[in-house]
Amino acid sequence: MNLSDSWTAGQPQIVRVSAAEAVFQAIRTAIEDGELRVGTKLSSETALATQYGVSRSVIREALRSCTALGLTETLTGKGTFVISARVSSDLVLGHYSARSLMEARPHIEVPAAEFAATRRRPEQLEEMRGILELMAEEDDPQIWVNLDAAFHGAIARASGNGVFERVVNDIRDAMVNQSETINLITGRARQSDHEHQEILAAITRGSSADAGHAMAIHLSAVDTALSLIMGEK
Numbered sequence: 001m002n003l004s005d006s007w008t009a010g011q012p013q014i015v016r017v018s019a020a021e022a023v024f025q026a027i028r029t030a031i032e033d034g035e036l037r038v039g040t041k042l043s044s045e046t047a048l049a050t051q052y053g054v055s056r057s058v059i060r061e062a063l064r065s066c067t068a069l070g071l072t073e074t075l076t077g078k079g080t081f082v083i084s085a086r087v088s089s090d091l092v093l094g095h096y097s098a099r100s101l102m103e104a105r106p107h108i109e110v111p112a113a114e115f116a117a118t119r120r121r122p123e124q125l126e127e128m129r130g131i132l133e134l135m136a137e138e139d140d141p142q143i144w145v146n147l148d149a150a151f152h153g154a155i156a157r158a159s160g161n162g163v164f165e166r167v168v169n170d171i172r173d174a175m176v177n178q179s180e181t182i183n184l185i186t187g188r189a190r191q192s193d194h195e196h197q198e199i200l201a202a203i204t205r206g207s208s209a210d211a212g213h214a215m216a217i218h219l220s221a222v223d224t225a226l227s228l229i230m231g232e233k
Contacts, residue, residue: 019054020141021184024062026052031071031082042072042080061142061180068098068181069229090230091181096174098230102223106216108167109152113199113215114208115159124158128200136193144189145179151196155215158203182225195221 030036043051048059063080066072070088074080091098116124131151138144149172156168168175183189195218202210 018141018184019052020058020061020065021187023048023052023054023058024065024184027062027066028069028071031066031085034085036082038082038085040082041078042082044079057142061184064177065181065184068177087230091178091226096171098178098226101171101174101178102219102226104171106219108164109155109219110212110215112156112159112161112164112168113203114212115161115164116155117203117206117208117211119160120158120203124154125200125204128154128158128203132193132196132200135189135196141180141183141189145176145183148179148192148196149175155199155203178222178226182222182229185229186225188221188225191221192218 027036027042036042042048042063045056045059045063049056052059063072063074067074067080068091070084070091071082071086072080073083128151131147131154135144135147135151138147152175153165153168153172156165159165179192183192195214199211199214199218202214
């Protein structure tokens with residue numbers, strides 16, 4: 001091995017991040033380092049898009065995650081303001097907190113997956129399979145998180161239990177916000193794809209126990225990611 005090879009071997013791997021993640025990290029760092037103080041009004045989406053050389057949709061995604069972390073607040077017609085220099089002890093996900101959501105989801109989605117394993121119809125399996133195929137190929141974070149929510153909704157429908165279906169539908173927006181924030185900060189999308197495939201494989205086999213177990217593993221991984229973001233682990 002020559003000196004060049006030795007130097008190359010010692011270099012850290014380059015991690016590819018999305019534009020939204022890069023913008024989010026830049027804004028978060030500026031807030032936590034005191035460059036953007038509490039009470040500061042951020043520039044408009046258009047101005048920020050120009051500043052960072054990205055689209056307004058990328059800016060909106062980054063700002064949603066800043067808001068979820070409790071760093072900023074967006075007031076309709078007034079703009080986005082810095083409200084804290086530190087991440088909140090709990091994430092804000094629409095009408096629900098992250099902790100409330102994660103305490104409830106296992107009691108809803110684990111049994112829903114178990115019922116889906118024995119009650120799913122062929123067309124429902126095809127729907128779930130199609131959603132996962134789209135997710136595996138999707139690079140747009142916003143489209144991916146909506147497909148994620150659609151997959152969980154499809155499982156609830158396949159359970160044949162109207163209560164599970166209604167509840168999952170009611171928390172859909174919070175689930176989208178949760179996935180968006182987790183993926184932006186921890187990059188868990190591809191791991192989630194694998195966990196979803198395990199859930200679907202168990203449902204396809206008709207194994208209630210395996211389906212429930214696979215869903216429990218997935219939700220536990222999501223909970224761990226949230227805890228890391230909130231500094232609990």
